[in-house]
Amino acid sequence: MNLKKIMMSFGMYIPSICVVIFTIVDIRTGTVEDWNKYLLSNLLIIGLGYQMVFTGIFHIFYSDKIAEFIGWEKGSPFQYEVGLADFAMGVLGILCGYYTGTFWLATIIISSIFLWGCVIGHLRDMIKNKNFNPGSAGFVFWWGLLMQ
Numbered sequence: 001m002n003l004k005k006i007m008m009s010f011g012m013y014i015p016s017i018c019v020v021i022f023t024i025v026d027i028r029t030g031t032v033e034d035w036n037k038y039l040l041s042n043l044l045i046i047g048l049g050y051q052m053v054f055t056g057i058f059h060i061f062y063s064d065k066i067a068e069f070i071g072w073e074k075g076s077p078f079q080y081e082v083g084l085a086d087f088a089m090g091v092l093g094i095l096c097g098y099y100t101g102t103f104w105l106a107t108i109i110i111s112s113i114f115l116w117g118c119v120i121g122h123l124r125d126m127i128k129n130k131n132f133n134p135g136s137a138g139f140v141f142w143w144g145l146l147m148q
Helices: 003-029 032-061 063-070 078-095 102-129 139-146
Strands: none
Touching (some): 032 102, 102 139
């Protein structure tokens, strides 16, 4: 299996695996009592930040492939707008490595609203249109649930 096929099949899992690994490393090098701070920081920076930047890039530059992966119509202008929203939230997530406190709270609120909206949209599509494509009912759906 070549690298491109591996990334297309498993690439979405890489940030989740990194969150777990970096949190374990942080706990081992820091204090166990701060495990929740390490986990939240890694979820914001890696799980939300880098994940959403790459998701945004794919929605913007590979829109037809992403639409097909989701099971939606190709050529829709929604891809560009969703891509920009994903990219913007990703940038906020990455900036959580530099800013804390209310910045984290604002980032969590905006991403929660958006990602819960996506989860509801995918769930409606599964029920109404029986769309169980991997991009709709797979990792993206469960990641959206778990990130909130």
